[in-house]
Amino acid sequence: MFSQFKSMFGIGGVAVSPQEAVRRINAGARVIDVREADEFAHGSIASALNVPLSRIEREGLGALQAAGIAAEQGELVIICRSGARSGSACARLGRELGERAMNLQGGLIAWVGAGLPLERRG
Numbered sequence: 001m002f003s004q005f006k007s008m009f010g011i012g013g014v015a016v017s018p019q020e021a022v023r024r025i026n027a028g029a030r031v032i033d034v035r036e037a038d039e040f041a042h043g044s045i046a047s048a049l050n051v052p053l054s055r056i057e058r059e060g061l062g063a064l065q066a067a068g069i070a071a072e073q074g075e076l077v078i079i080c081r082s083g084a085r086s087g088s089a090c091a092r093l094g095r096e097l098g099e100r101a102m103n104l105q106g107g108l109i110a111w112v113g114a115g116l117p118l119e120r121r122g
Helices: 002-008 018-026 037-041 053-059 061-066 084-100 107-113
Strands: 014-016 030-033 076-079 101-104
Touching: 014 018, 014 084, 018 076, 018 101, 018 107, 053 061, 053 084, 061 084, 076 084, 076 107, 084 101, 101 107
Parallel strands: 014 101, 030 076, 076 101
Antiparallel strands: none
């Protein structure tokens, strides 16, 4: 029951700080940006792939597989602007990925606030 409550409010998976996200990315974690394409084009983490939350909500793990990310492929750092949409994505993907789907706590706002770089896409 508690997991359903968490899923309803977009709370899911493990939350990681920007510094912990860097450590995990450097160790091989993939970065998934769940914002819409126009938001993604304005800047994201250099290695991020764009898979919008709307697609993840519809297709679940299939959305990642369509983007070339195998289900068994290690850890994923899920990001958005503030951490809310990425939390929802982690809750949705958590059924299949468990704690391998990690939410960037505070999103890109926290990332930039920590002095970490963004790469423009457009």
